[in-house]
Amino acid sequence: MSPNSTPKGAAGLRADDVPLPERQKGAKALAGGLAGWVDDRTGTARPTSYLLKKVFPDHWSFMLGEIAMFSLVILLITGTFLTFWFVPSAGQVIYNGSYVPLKGIPMSEAFKSTVDISFDVRGGLIMRQIHHWAALLFTVSITVHMFRVFFTGAFRKPREINWVIGTILSLLAINEGFTGYSLPDDLLSGTGLRAAEGFIQSVPVLGSYMAYFLFGGAFPGEAIIPRLFTVHVLLLPALIIGLFTAHIVLVAVHKHTQYPGPGKTNDNVVGYPFMPVYLAKSGGFFFIVFGITTLMAALVTINPIWMYGPYDPTAGTAGSQPDWYMGFADGALRLFPGFTEFTVFGFTLSLNVFIPSLIVMPLLYSIAGAYPFIESWVTGDKREHHLLERPRNAPTRTGLGVMAISFYLILFIAAGDDLIAIKLGLSINQIVRTLQVMLIVVPPLAYWVTKRICMSLQRRDRDLVLHGHESGRIVRTAGGSFFEVHEPLPEHQRWSLVQHETPTPLQLTPRVDANGVERKSTRRERLRAKVSSFYFADSIQAVTPAELTAAHHDGSAREAIETGPDAREPGSGGPDWVGQLHGGADERPETDAYASHDEGADPASAP
Amino acid sequence: MSEHGTQPTGDQVNQVNQPGAPVSPHQGLEHRPAQQLDEVSGDGSGGIPERFSDPGLPPHVPRSADLDELAARRAERQVAALFSVSMVATVVFLVAYFVIDQGSYTFIPGIGLASLSNIVLGVSLGVSLLCIGLGAVHWAKTLMPDTDVTEERHPQRSSDEARSDAVETIVAGGSASQLGRRPLIKYTLAGALGLFAIPLLVQLTGSLGPLPRADLSNTFWRKGMRLMRDPEMTPIKASDVTVGSFYHVLPEGIDKSEHVLEEKAKAAVVLISLPPGAIQVPKERDWGVDGIVAYSKICTHVGCPVGLYEHRTHLLMCPCHQSTFDVTRDAEVLFGPAHRPLPQLKITVDAQGYLIAAAPFLQPVGPSFWERA
Numbered sequence: 001m002s003p004n005s006t007p008k009g010a011a012g013l014r015a016d017d018v019p020l021p022e023r024q025k026g027a028k029a030l031a032g033g034l035a036g037w038v039d040d041r042t043g044t045a046r047p048t049s050y051l052l053k054k055v056f057p058d059h060w061s062f063m064l065g066e067i068a069m070f071s072l073v074i075l076l077i078t079g080t081f082l083t084f085w086f087v088p089s090a091g092q093v094i095y096n097g098s099y100v101p102l103k104g105i106p107m108s109e110a111f112k113s114t115v116d117i118s119f120d121v122r123g124g125l126i127m128r129q130i131h132h133w134a135a136l137l138f139t140v141s142i143t144v145h146m147f148r149v150f151f152t153g154a155f156r157k158p159r160e161i162n163w164v165i166g167t168i169l170s171l172l173a174i175n176e177g178f179t180g181y182s183l184p185d186d187l188l189s190g191t192g193l194r195a196a197e198g199f200i201q202s203v204p205v206l207g208s209y210m211a212y213f214l215f216g217g218a219f220p221g222e223a224i225i226p227r228l229f230t231v232h233v234l235l236l237p238a239l240i241i242g243l244f245t246a247h248i249v250l251v252a253v254h255k256h257t258q259y260p261g262p263g264k265t266n267d268n269v270v271g272y273p274f275m276p277v278y279l280a281k282s283g284g285f286f287f288i289v290f291g292i293t294t295l296m297a298a299l300v301t302i303n304p305i306w307m308y309g310p311y312d313p314t315a316g317t318a319g320s321q322p323d324w325y326m327g328f329a330d331g332a333l334r335l336f337p338g339f340t341e342f343t344v345f346g347f348t349l350s351l352n353v354f355i356p357s358l359i360v361m362p363l364l365y366s367i368a369g370a371y372p373f374i375e376s377w378v379t380g381d382k383r384e385h386h387l388l389e390r391p392r393n394a395p396t397r398t399g400l401g402v403m404a405i406s407f408y409l410i411l412f413i414a415a416g417d418d419l420i421a422i423k424l425g426l427s428i429n430q431i432v433r434t435l436q437v438m439l440i441v442v443p444p445l446a447y448w449v450t451k452r453i454c455m456s457l458q459r460r461d462r463d464l465v466l467h468g469h470e471s472g473r474i475v476r477t478a479g480g481s482f483f484e485v486h487e488p489l490p491e492h493q494r495w496s497l498v499q500h501e502t503p504t505p506l507q508l509t510p511r512v513d514a515n516g517v518e519r520k521s522t523r524r525e526r527l528r529a530k531v532s533s534f535y536f537a538d539s540i541q542a543v544t545p546a547e548l549t550a551a552h553h554d555g556s557a558r559e560a561i562e563t564g565p566d567a568r569e570p571g572s573g574g575p576d577w578v579g580q581l582h583g584g585a586d587e588r589p590e591t592d593a594y595a596s597h598d599e600g601a602d603p604a605s606a607p
Numbered sequence: 608m609s610e611h612g613t614q615p616t617g618d619q620v621n622q623v624n625q626p627g628a629p630v631s632p633h634q635g636l637e638h639r640p641a642q643q644l645d646e647v648s649g650d651g652s653g654g655i656p657e658r659f660s661d662p663g664l665p666p667h668v669p670r671s672a673d674l675d676e677l678a679a680r681r682a683e684r685q686v687a688a689l690f691s692v693s694m695v696a697t698v699v700f701l702v703a704y705f706v707i708d709q710g711s712y713t714f715i716p717g718i719g720l721a722s723l724s725n726i727v728l729g730v731s732l733g734v735s736l737l738c739i740g741l742g743a744v745h746w747a748k749t750l751m752p753d754t755d756v757t758e759e760r761h762p763q764r765s766s767d768e769a770r771s772d773a774v775e776t777i778v779a780g781g782s783a784s785q786l787g788r789r790p791l792i793k794y795t796l797a798g799a800l801g802l803f804a805i806p807l808l809v810q811l812t813g814s815l816g817p818l819p820r821a822d823l824s825n826t827f828w829r830k831g832m833r834l835m836r837d838p839e840m841t842p843i844k845a846s847d848v849t850v851g852s853f854y855h856v857l858p859e860g861i862d863k864s865e866h867v868l869e870e871k872a873k874a875a876v877v878l879i880s881l882p883p884g885a886i887q888v889p890k891e892r893d894w895g896v897d898g899i900v901a902y903s904k905i906c907t908h909v910g911c912p913v914g915l916y917e918h919r920t921h922l923l924m925c926p927c928h929q930s931t932f933d934v935t936r937d938a939e940v941l942f943g944p945a946h947r948p949l950p951q952l953k954i955t956v957d958a959q960g961y962l963i964a965a966a967p968f969l970q971p972v973g974p975s976f977w978e979r980a
Binding site for chain 2: 053098119123194197198201202207213253255262263267270273283288292312314317319341347348349350417418428491492495499
């Protein structure tokens with residue numbers, strides 16, 4: 001202390017003290033506390049508030065993709081659990097665990113550890129069953145989500161990239177499923193691997209080499225289980241998570257599509273903000289999906305490998321079916337005729353195996369992935385689309401979609417042909433022949449029927465807009481005839497039925513232009529015009545205001561004619577149901593049982 | 608600038624909509640391509656617009672919890688009850704985990720005999736998860752705001768400036784690197800980048816597995832090997848084989864081989880005794896012993912074991928894809944996706960009367976591959 005400083009009292013010492021800030025509460029505490037600390041270092045306040053305010057439209061069909069996302073999370077959680085006990089080894093051991101029927105039987109370590117998870121690890125069986133059920137749910141929800149996106153036209157610009165990513169994700173998901181259920185090395189999955197080895201052998205020229213490289217030698221070998229394990233827990237999950245992240249980022253960038261409706265335009269998103277509504281709804285939905293999957297795992301046994309026993313290449317059982325998502329490939333294998341195997345110059349070309357097992361799946365997925373580009377070429381539409389289309393308003397697309405689904409379904413049914421034969425007491429040969437014919441006949445038929453149904457629904461919409469709802473109110477006119485009053489649709493309800501565009505087929509520009517110069521249309525143009533006319537030649541147009549006015553006008557005129565001059569004095573304005581008398585007795589043909597019969601009316605009831 | 612006629616300005620705009628505010632239909636789609644995709648019939652005339660106009664968002668209908676504090680409190684209690692059930696279920700799980708014996712089974716109506724531990728753990732975990740979800744969703748639907756919020760969209764396309772700026776940056780960077788001016792670098796770089804992945808591919812494919820060589824064409828069977836019952840591994844006396852019987856057969860000594868499963872996957876055989884006169888192919892009769900014939904059990908389609916035998920019709924059927932082979936006609940394909948008949952194993956009897964292989968398989972067994980035949 002310097003000698004010339006003046007001593008101060010305690011009060012003097014405290015004079016310069018900054019008063020302690022009052023304890024902050026609520027929002028202030030958040031800004032100053034941990035969140036502030038993070039923002040100081042990362043600057044995440046702006047993106048955070050942007051994302052929390054983000055608006056999502058509400059519709060049940062938007063939950064399908066969420067189910068896929070949440071079941072992926074469930075798979076990652078339960079899958080990690082399973083790796084702690086599963087031993088990915090084909091090494092042979094003798095079982096001596098607590099499941100008595102298998103005691104003393106030689107089996108691979110993979111199978112033994114799976115049985116141990118099921119019987120000796122506490123809560124192991126529930127984790128295994130959640131994992132398998134979630135895998136089925138994952139593939140189902142991806143598929144149904146894909147249907148939703150397809151049938152509502154959500155794949156149109158700017159979302160084509162995301163459609164392609166989704167298609168790849170779907171393909172990866174079913175292969176992830178296949179590698180997963182092959183791991184326990186039980187009799188059923190081993191038979192699946194046996195068949196897979198046969199598929200690979202059928203590849204022209206390279207088949208036997210590819211099979212020996214993949215299996216590390218002769219089938220089954222000891223290499224395939226550890227290799228599948230790495231593919232199942234590392235390679236495919238990494239690809240799936242990477243592509244899924246891109247998928248969800250693109251959803252955020254594009255902002256979610258919405259169904260058409262009043263106030264919903266191509267330039268806005270109408271819905272609820274993420275914070276708090278979707279945080280609660282989506283977050284809650286995760287727990288609902290997890291909860292229901294867990295209940296299924298608790299109450300419904302899935303893949304009881306202890307009943308199948310360990311894999312033995314000389315044993316097989318009737319009723320060998322893969323998990324559902326591989327069914328279509330197995331069905332294709334059953335339907336593809338055997339005469340497509342040839343011997344050419346001493347080499348064997350086994351198309352009866354090669355095409356259904358290794359060509360059909362990539363081909364179907366390639367067509368699906370290419371569809372947005374095909375359709376945009378046909379329509380020539382380069383605009384962004386954020387309003388979804390109702391499936392009925394795109395009859396050709398909906399028809400094509402149902403056609404593809406019917407093709408897929410027949411293959412899927414074919415995978416269970418032996419079970420159908422046993423349960424229904426039918427001949428397997430007849431079932432296979434029938435399915436082979438159906439595979440060719442049903443898809444075009446499904447296309448045609450679906451398109452017709454869509455067009456009927458469109459006409460029904462037009463009818464509803466033009467003539468309104470039946471009100472149930474019967475009015476008797478002065479002339480004694482009866483009508484049911486039709487109430488016009490409220491404006492908000494009507495908008496959903498009239499807002500859509502009606503595409504017309506592309507026209508080839510005239511061969512000779514205004515100056516008489518001949519112009520040749522290219523083959524490509526002619527093809528495009530033809531496909532466009534296939535899509536849109538029989539488009540049904542949305543009701544226009546002019547049509548609605550004409551319909552009302554027409555109704556009034558008929559009503560005026562049919563009820564006689566007394567009913568509507570000029571200038572009287574007429575009763576309030578004028579112009580709403582549609583679908584009533586007088587509009588029916590005379591042969592109709594409900595047609596009006598004025599002469600039969602009771603004269604006593606006349607006013 | 609873009610296909611969109613209107614360029615919304617400003618950043619993200621969030622606003623609670625005024626119900627009923629008119630919004631023009633298909634905002635921003637006025638500039639349409641020449642295809643007239645949206646042409647509609649019925650020209651507007653006499654003041655009637657060509658298309659209906661968007662009436663705007665319908666008026667908001669308040670929920671009972673918005674109007675009635677009692678209803679809101681009821682909803683609050685329901686949400687809290689769901690969360691409480693979840694906590695109880697979690698406790699049940701924890702107790703069950705330690706109390707229930709792993710090996711105890713119980714009869715559950717509709718399910719049958721089931722692992723008690725699995726059911727109690729699963730149901731309690733499921734209920735605990737489900738109730739959190741149901742509570743959160745119920746909370747969101749009853750108490751959180753349900754007024755529609757509108758957010759503007761912007762076209763994905765960047766502005767022209769941003770685009771040309773990006774192109775300029777790339778072009779300028781490229782020329783600054785002098786890549787175009789120095790072809791030596793360009794071509795050597797292309798060569799190096801084109802080749803570097805090849806060692807990785809070669810290492811992988813070269814080391815994954817051995818070459819098949821003749822492995823797929825040979826089985827464990829050798830001339831003179833006894834036919835053994837699978838799985839007992841006991842030899843079969845020809846005189847013991849009754850007409851109509853069916854045996855699963857493996858070659859003698861296969862259980863002592865180095866790669867049992869791999870050998871079994873190729874060598875498995877079925878032995879069938881057909882009634883006299885049933886065999887229609889002389890070669891089949893010659894390769895058998897008094898109507899007893901042996902065929903490969905490995906399906907010529909994709910390799911499943913052909914284990915289903917119908918005694919009455921003498922048909923062998925594969926359980927995987929239902930290929931059906933007619934044993935009376937040298938196992939040719941009667942039906943199904945397979946193409947080739949099952950290869951026959953030529954058998955005879957040894958001095959003690961046991962069935963033995965007269966020769967190994969003379970053609971590859973199992974699924975087809977390119978270089979077979």
